[in-house]
Amino acid sequence: MIYIKKVTFPVIIVLGQVIALLGLFAVIGYAQINAEDLISDLEGTAPYERGSKALELSEEGVNAVPGLVEVIEKYPQQEDAHLVSTCIIAISLIGPDAREESTETLLVALDSFFAEIRYSAARALGRLWAGEGSEETEIIQKINTNLLSYAIRAEGAERFAPGLAMTSINDDIPIDAPANQAQSLEPRELLSQVFPWLIRREARLTGVEDWNWPLLVQTFLQRPDSEVGRNAKDMLLSDKPIEAIDFLFSRMKDIDPSEALWKRMSELVSELADVEFDREKAQNAAQEDTYDGFMFNREADWYNNLTTHKDDKHRNYAWMKLEEAINAAKFRAYKRDFERLELIKEVIRHQFDSTEHIPEDASPSSRRLMREPLRLKNKILTAIQDYEKAEDTNDRISAVQTLLDVSHRDKGKEIAELFLEDFFDIALAEDSPRILSDLGIMLTNVLNVRVVLDEDREIRRQELEVKFEEIQ
Numbered sequence: 065m066i067y068i069k070k071v072t073f074p075v076i077i078v079l080g081q082v083i084a085l086l087g088l089f090a091v092i093g094y095a096q097i098n099a100e101d102l103i104s105d106l107e108g109t110a111p112y113e114r115g116s117k118a119l120e121l122s123e124e125g126v127n128a129v130p131g132l133v134e135v136i137e138k139y140p141q142q143e144d145a146h147l148v149s150t151c152i153i154a155i156s157l158i159g160p161d162a163r164e165e166s167t168e169t170l171l172v173a174l175d176s177f178f179a180e181i182r183y184s185a186a187r188a189l190g191r192l193w194a195g196e197g198s199e200e201t202e203i204i205q206k207i208n209t210n211l212l213s214y215a216i217r218a219e220g221a222e223r224f225a226p227g228l229a230m231t232s233i234n235d236d237i238p239i240d241a242p243a244n245q246a247q248s249l250e251p252r253e254l255l256s257q258v259f260p261w262l263i264r265r266e267a268r269l270t271g272v273e274d275w276n277w278p279l280l281v282q283t284f285l286q287r288p289d290s291e292v293g294r295n296a297k298d299m300l301l302s303d304k305p306i307e308a309i310d311f312l313f314s315r316m317k318d319i320d321p322s323e324a325l326w327k328r329m330s331e332l333v334s335e336l337a338d339v340e341f342d343r344e345k346a347q348n349a350a351q352e353d354t355y356d357g358f359m360f361n362r363e364a365d366w367y368n369n370l371t372t373h374k375d376d377k378h379r380n381y382a383w384m385k386l387e388e389a390i391n392a393a394k395f396r397a398y399k400r401d402f403e404r405l406e407l408i409k410e411v412i413r414h415q416f417d418s419t420e421h422i423p424e425d426a427s428p429s430s431r432r433l434m435r436e437p438l439r440l441k442n443k444i445l446t447a448i449q450d451y452e453k454a455e456d457t458n459d460r461i462s463a464v465q466t467l468l469d470v471s472h473r474d475k476g477k478e479i480a481e482l483f484l485e486d487f488f489d490i491a492l493a494e495d496s497p498r499i500l501s502d503l504g505i506m507l508t509n510v511l512n513v514r515v516v517l518d519e520d521r522e523i524r525r526q527e528l529e530v531k532f533e534e535i536q
Contacts, residue, residue: 099134106135106147114150122157129155129165136169142427145178152181156188163192167203174214174226177387182218183225186211190229197234200267207233209270209279212262215255216278217311223251230258234268237261259286272296277305281312285328301335306381309337309366317359321346337366360400367407371414382411383423383430390429409434413482418442440470440479448486457496464490464499468506480510488528491517500524507531 102121109117121128132151141148152173155162166188173185189207197204208230215226231237231246231254239246239257246254262268263283269275272295275283280296287293300308312333319326321343330341339362349358370382389405392398412434416422419438422431444467451463467487471480480487487510491503500517507515515531518524 099131099138102131102135102151103139103147106150107144111146114146115153118150118154118157121151121154125158126161126165129158129162133166133169136173140425141176141178141181142425145176145181148173148176148178149180149184152184152188156184156191160192160194167192167207171206171210174210177384179222182214183222186214186225186229190225190232194232195235197268198236204233205268205270208262208268209275212259212269213276213278215258216282217307219314221251223255227251227254227258230262234262263287263292272299275299277303277308278311281308281332284332285325288328297332300332304336306336306378309333310385312336313359313363313366317356321350321355338369339365356400360403363404364407367411370411374415374417379415379421380423382408382415383426386412386430386434387427390427390433394429409437413437413441413479416441417445437475437479440473440476441482443470444479444483448483448490451490457499460494460496461499461502464502464506468502471506471509477510480506484510484532488532491528492521492525495519495521 106114106117121132132155135151136148136155139148139151152170155166155170170185170189170192173181174189176182176185189211193204193207197208211226211230211233215223215230218226227249228246231239237258238261239249239254241248249257259282263286272280272283272292275296277300280300283296284293284300288297312329316326316329316333319329321330326346327343330343330346333339334341341362346355346358349355370378373379386405386408389401389408392401393405416434416438418441419435422434422438447463447466447470450466451460454460454463467480470476487503487507491500491507494500494503494517497519500519504515504517507517511531513531516527518527
């Protein structure tokens with residue numbers, strides 16, 4: 065599951081674009097196109113002019129859908145999310161005739177990293193399937209379940225898109241608003257009316273066994289004592305979705321620790337992330353206006369636990385968090401954003417062993433940030449392996465010289481710190497004065513305390529133990 069990036073200015077642009085486009089009826093014809101032609105055309109069109117392109121494509125009708133779907137599925141979103149969003153809007157303008165070929169693709173787009181793509185996909189589903197909720201078909205169940213899940217995990221104004229889509233599809237949802245207009249409600253208020261209505265109508269949703277983590281979390285939190293709530297918790301604890309941990313941390317920041325909901329959240333995230341929450345300390349922190357720091361420290365505990373997981377699932381998650389942290393540091397630039405970025409970088413340094421592990425779809429910013437640290441880490445790993453395989457002193461000297469060289473490089477020190485136990489083991493086993501001297505210089509640089517490795521192994525061991533205690 066892809067982590068939800070907060071709604072930003074581009075989403076507001078897309079919202080305005082969607083509203084403007086849906087209000088137009090006069091369209092311009094467009095010749096038959098394929099995906100490659102479409103990409104070339106849109107790439108050469110300024111974003112503010114792409115609305116006209118979407119209108120032209122919609123006039124082509126179902127003949128344009130295969131090419132649009134191919135672009136949505138295959139175009140690198142990180143290169144131009146707005147281009148993909150434009151194709152989604154074109155499909156929404158084509159209307160119900162585009163359902164058969166595009167619905168599954170739009171459901172996948174709800175999980176995009178990019179808010180404007182998620183937003184456009186939700187609005188498109190609402191338009192394509194308007195008024196069809198009462199049919200209670202399998203596809204309606206799937207659409208409702210995915211939209212509800214998106215609405216739960218989304219933040220702020222972004223919740224508006226799935227909320228309106230669900231009220232459009234399920235036009236029998238009673239909405240308590242002026243003139244029954246869902247658009248007049250705040251996103252949070254809209255969701256508070258839609259969720260309880262849908263969750264109690266099993267025929268409108270897939271079976272609980274097919275629910276993903278946002279819907280499971282929300283169901284447990286809202287109905288903890290019901291059978292469906294207990295089943296939801298059991299499924300969460302069985303699968304332990306790491307994205308749910310982020311979601312819970314985010315929501316807990318806005319809830320008073322004295323509330324029962326906070327208690328349920330803290331107990332759930334403790335079981336999922338192996339992080340302890342002291343409710344009394346949290347309440348004291350809230351009274352002393354240090355609650356933000358309290359939650360940040362618990363989040364840091366979770367990231368520290370992440371450093372021990374090197375499987376693909378946790379690596380992908382960590383890199384996704386890195387992308388999010390980079391964006392937050394760029395566009396919000398709060399102190400906490402930079403602190404969180406440093407925490408994630410530390411996780412990446414532990415989890416990834418070389419540049420080969422960097423995801424193919426990593427952004428240029430994240431690649432630039434982590435390429436050199438990971439290159440140096442791989443160099444240290446190779447040098448340690450060379451040392452262990454060395455057959456004579458000269459080979460060992462060469463390997464340690466590499467370690468010494470890396471420790472003096474920019475970003476090398478922070479990487480070398482990951483291997484202190486390995487360096488200590490080498491220092492305790494070594495008997496070459498030359499190598500001991502180089503190791504002492506390297507450890508002095510890495511630890512920021514003077515390290516002299518005596519030729520006497522027992523004295524050397526005591527020296528290392530003392531230095532290790534000094535840095536703890």
